Amino acid sequence: MTSGRELHFGYNVLGAGMHPGAWRTPYAEPFGSLDPRQWLQVAAIAERGTLDAVFLADGLALGRDIGRLPHRPPFDPIVLLSYLAGRTERIGLIPTVSTSFEEPYNLARRIASLDHLSHGRAAWNVVTSHDAAAAKNFGAGELAGRQERYERAEEFVDVVVKLWDSWDDDALIGDAGSGRFADAARIRPVDHHGTHFDVTGPLNVHRPPQGRPVIFQAGGSPAGLELAARTADAVFCALASLPYARAFADDLRGRAARHGRPADSIRIMPGLSFVLGGTEEEARRRHDELNELAGENRLARLAGQLGVDVDVLDWDRPLPGWLLETADPSTRGSQGAREVVLDLARRERLTARQILDRVITWHRLFIGTPEQMADDIQEWFESGAVDGFNVMPDVNPSGIEAFVDHVVPLLRARGLFRSEYRGTTLREHLGLPRLERSAALS
Amino acid sequence: MTSGRELHFGYNVLGAGMHPGAWRTPYAEPFGSLDPRQWLQVAAIAERGTLDAVFLADGLALGRDIGRLPHRPPFDPIVLLSYLAGRTERIGLIPTVSTSFEEPYNLARRIASLDHLSHGRAAWNVVTSHDAAAAKNFGAGELAGRQERYERAEEFVDVVVKLWDSWDDDALIGDAGSGRFADAARIRPVDHHGTHFDVTGPLNVHRPPQGRPVIFQAGGSPAGLELAARTADAVFCALASLPYARAFADDLRGRAARHGRPADSIRIMPGLSFVLGGTEEEARRRHDELNELAGENRLARLAGQLGVDVDVLDWDRPLPGWLLETADPSTRGSQGAREVVLDLARRERLTARQILDRVITWHRLFIGTPEQMADDIQEWFESGAVDGFNVMPDVNPSGIEAFVDHVVPLLRARGLFRSEYRGTTLREHLGLPRLERSAALS
Numbered sequence: 001m002t003s004g005r006e007l008h009f010g011y012n013v014l015g016a017g018m019h020p021g022a023w024r025t026p027y028a029e030p031f032g033s034l035d036p037r038q039w040l041q042v043a044a045i046a047e048r049g050t051l052d053a054v055f056l057a058d059g060l061a062l063g064r065d066i067g068r069l070p071h072r073p074p075f076d077p078i079v080l081l082s083y084l085a086g087r088t089e090r091i092g093l094i095p096t097v098s099t100s101f102e103e104p105y106n107l108a109r110r111i112a113s114l115d116h117l118s119h120g121r122a123a124w125n126v127v128t129s130h131d132a133a134a135a136k137n138f139g140a141g142e143l144a145g146r147q148e149r150y151e152r153a154e155e156f157v158d159v160v161v162k163l164w165d166s167w168d169d170d171a172l173i174g175d176a177g178s179g180r181f182a183d184a185a186r187i188r189p190v191d192h193h194g195t196h197f198d199v200t201g202p203l204n205v206h207r208p209p210q211g212r213p214v215i216f217q218a219g220g221s222p223a224g225l226e227l228a229a230r231t232a233d234a235v236f237c238a239l240a241s242l243p244y245a246r247a248f249a250d251d252l253r254g255r256a257a258r259h260g261r262p263a264d265s266i267r268i269m270p271g272l273s274f275v276l277g278g279t280e281e282e283a284r285r286r287h288d289e290l291n292e293l294a295g296e297n298r299l300a301r302l303a304g305q306l307g308v309d310v311d312v313l314d315w316d317r318p319l320p321g322w323l324l325e326t327a328d329p330s331t332r333g334s335q336g337a338r339e340v341v342l343d344l345a346r347r348e349r350l351t352a353r354q355i356l357d358r359v360i361t362w363h364r365l366f367i368g369t370p371e372q373m374a375d376d377i378q379e380w381f382e383s384g385a386v387d388g389f390n391v392m393p394d395v396n397p398s399g400i401e402a403f404v405d406h407v408v409p410l411l412r413a414r415g416l417f418r419s420e421y422r423g424t425t426l427r428e429h430l431g432l433p434r435l436e437r438s439a440a441l442s
Numbered sequence: 443m444t445s446g447r448e449l450h451f452g453y454n455v456l457g458a459g460m461h462p463g464a465w466r467t468p469y470a471e472p473f474g475s476l477d478p479r480q481w482l483q484v485a486a487i488a489e490r491g492t493l494d495a496v497f498l499a500d501g502l503a504l505g506r507d508i509g510r511l512p513h514r515p516p517f518d519p520i521v522l523l524s525y526l527a528g529r530t531e532r533i534g535l536i537p538t539v540s541t542s543f544e545e546p547y548n549l550a551r552r553i554a555s556l557d558h559l560s561h562g563r564a565a566w567n568v569v570t571s572h573d574a575a576a577a578k579n580f581g582a583g584e585l586a587g588r589q590e591r592y593e594r595a596e597e598f599v600d601v602v603v604k605l606w607d608s609w610d611d612d613a614l615i616g617d618a619g620s621g622r623f624a625d626a627a628r629i630r631p632v633d634h635h636g637t638h639f640d641v642t643g644p645l646n647v648h649r650p651p652q653g654r655p656v657i658f659q660a661g662g663s664p665a666g667l668e669l670a671a672r673t674a675d676a677v678f679c680a681l682a683s684l685p686y687a688r689a690f691a692d693d694l695r696g697r698a699a700r701h702g703r704p705a706d707s708i709r710i711m712p713g714l715s716f717v718l719g720g721t722e723e724e725a726r727r728r729h730d731e732l733n734e735l736a737g738e739n740r741l742a743r744l745a746g747q748l749g750v751d752v753d754v755l756d757w758d759r760p761l762p763g764w765l766l767e768t769a770d771p772s773t774r775g776s777q778g779a780r781e782v783v784l785d786l787a788r789r790e791r792l793t794a795r796q797i798l799d800r801v802i803t804w805h806r807l808f809i810g811t812p813e814q815m816a817d818d819i820q821e822w823f824e825s826g827a828v829d830g831f832n833v834m835p836d837v838n839p840s841g842i843e844a845f846v847d848h849v850v851p852l853l854r855a856r857g858l859f860r861s862e863y864r865g866t867t868l869r870e871h872l873g874l875p876r877l878e879r880s881a882a883l884s
Binding site (some may be wrong): 023024025026030031034036040059060061062063066067068069070071074075076078079080082083084085086087101102103105106109110113114116117119133136137138139140172174175176177179180181182183184187193197198199200201202203204205206293295 | 468476501502503510518526547552559578624626635639646
């Protein structure tokens with residue numbers, strides 16, 4: 001291991017795969033992402049690769065492109081990962097759940113339940129939702145602005161952590177002889193009375209195996225980074241270039257330090273989409289085929305991400321100067337996602353086609369051989385800017401299989417990645433401490 | 443089968459078991475109900491017995507008796523049943539979820555997801571919550587009154603059904619050649635704008651395998667019965683005597699008829715707790731031992747159910763006359779549960795001890811041999827008042843094992859219960875039709 005550090009990998013499944021052409025390829029089933037058996041298959045592959053976790057992104061409205069693209073995820077992430085918990089042994093389970101349309105008591109309870117059933121493999125990826133269509137499934141109003149969403153998120157996370165902490169580790173007694181089941185004095189109300197939430201508690205689930213299940217945070221705006229710096233164990237972020245990644249890591253670690261947290265307390269795990277081939281040409285050919293199948297869907301997605309009409313973009317011209325210079329036009333949409341692409345476009349004056357050769361949606365795209373990908377991962381890791389990646393195969397299951405069978409062995413041989421799980425919990429996989437909570441300490 | 447009818451059984455696990463002494467017995471592990479392996483074990487036993495479904499009751503606050511009794515369920519029902527979905531093949535999965543502290547979009551999505559992952563085995567047991575402590579985990583206010591809770595529940599169920607219906611059965615195309623993934627015209631917004639909810643839809647999960655997952659309803663007040671009569675496929679109710687059961691069935695079927703539904707459209711499945719023994723004496727001895735272990739917990743639970751202090755009750759005197767005649771004192775608490783016990787006490791002038799020999803909490807208690815239990819079940823079934831039972835073993839896993847190994851074979855031999863699953867979905871197990879929804883029909 002490089003100075004004791006080790007790589008960490010989430011596997012962001014994204015249904016049929018990251019590439020919008022994925023479902024149409026000859027090496028995928030069109031309805032594969034809707035088939036429980038494929039989910040079992042890809043989870044098993046990831047576990048064979050000793051990856052840290054399966055990660056599920058989320059959205060709370062059906063996409064407008066359902067005529068052309070599979071909905072993703074096709075199932076509620078907590079339900080799907082609870083299902084997979086019963087069919088996997090060691091791999092972590094990270095559902096994304098928005099703080100904007102849930103109650104903290106329900107969320108804390110579900111993640112705690114998943115942590116118990118999986119013997120300590122649960123996490124929660126915190127997002128605030130930036131999709132106006134989602135808001136319309138939860139009331140008549142508009143989506144709240146970013147500031148309000150993050151204020152609610154900050155309080156939401158606090159309530160969830162308080163609920164997870166409401167039972168001491170040693171609250172359970174289980175003495176059949178005396179009839180004492182638990183020590184009620186070691187189970188405390190949370191009595192939270194805040195701006196957005198009033199929650200008396202305690203939680204009706206006992207202390208989770210991990211103490212606190214792992215908290216991921218996935219917002220890239222300054223408000224999102226502040227939330228991560230204060231509360232998260234790990235971030236899932238979009239970092240399209242190494243200079244951008246270094247600046248991001250410095251920013252996040254500086255914020256964490258200002259919250260009194262050690263510099264290494266947050267695992268930085270950007271998305272990394274990839275197209276692998278036995279040779280670079282083979283990989284490029286696979287990418288070209290996928291692009292052919294995706295057609296105009298790619299440009300439409302880029303336009304959506306940038307908050308402009310698709311007509312504004314031209315495949316073979318640099319992005320218009322006014323767009324490069326325009327500050328985020330709204331408080332909705334993903335600010336982090338937009339900035340990632342604009343930063344890349346500004347640095348290198350890229351055309352839309354060139355951008356889409358470097359990112360899928362807003363995540364960095366690697367195209368090449370397993371050897372090249374291992375080099376790339378090692379370079380980023382050794383820069384110190386990242387602790388690993390949330391890998392996003394172009395197509396499932398073939399992409400994750402190629403990663404596990406051809407990239408992971410190289411990283412193992414280089415001493416950068418585990419060959420077997422050493423711990424049983426996600427906290428252990430991620431090298432995060434477990435916070436004890438007991439009468440002896442309080 | 444008796445005139446084509448067949449028995450239906452849910453298995454209401456209730457953690458350690460229905461009896462408050464359960465966790466302390468020598469034939470149970472004190473922490474068995476917190477152990478995922480025991481949940482796998484009892485689900486496997488129930489499936490071996492070809493029961494229709496595993497049923498999970500719910501509550502949204504930690505009980506005050508945690509010092510003496512295990513919390514139940516110890517895990518969120520949807521999470522737990524999603525976990526079990528991956529480890530069972532045919533048995534139905536019925537989570538209870540309250541309409542008072544959830545959003546219909548989230549609920550519809552989770553049950554639809556569970557239906558997909560289980561290949562058509564999901565249900566939803568609708569409750570409105572009658573626990574004031576639950577309300578304090580979801581805001582500063584008091585629990586809403588019964589009328590308001592049921593108004594919300596009525597609209598909640600309607601929205602959920604609309605969301606399940608928002609995709610036609612044949613909306614998916616999956617034509618890789620043309621790139622048509624779905625026929626967007628067969629996926630419609632629900633555009634619900636009501637008193638409690640505004641939901642645009644459509645759902646972001648495709649049409650569930652059952653079309654509409656099964657709806658159970660478990661409220662026993664007139665408002666609860668109205669909700670069931672209009673919307674439910676099955677009811678989980680508390681019927682402590684056969685005369686009461688007949689009156690209940692007539693009432694419910696009459697209400698269903700007034701909503702234009704066929705008389706046999708709702709499966710009536712009251713709770714049936716039981717203590718089995720090889721002889722009647724053995725069963726009584728087991729019950730006595732359990733009572734000894736439960737101590738005063740039983741009387742305290744009865745008092746709580748009746749909405750009075752425990753001092754009001756005396757083990758060996760009839761309930762006071764004023765209590766028998768007092769109408770439900772509040773709009774909170776479970777009206778149905780209270781009335782079940784008072785009806786029994788009134789009919790037979792029972793002491794508290796006698797009541798607790800006939801019901802556990804508010805569900806009928808059977809004590810005897812497998813042969814006697816089979817007779818009892820047959821008598822109730824053939825009366826026409828019920829379609830089966832939600833069985834509630836005294837202790838897990840030994841109670842469910844005794845039922846499956848010794849009562850089920852008798853019912854099979856009498857031609858009253860299936861020997862193997864004939865269908866794959868819960869609707870099929872329950873003999874309920876699947877509602878088609880396709881372009882050809884609309």
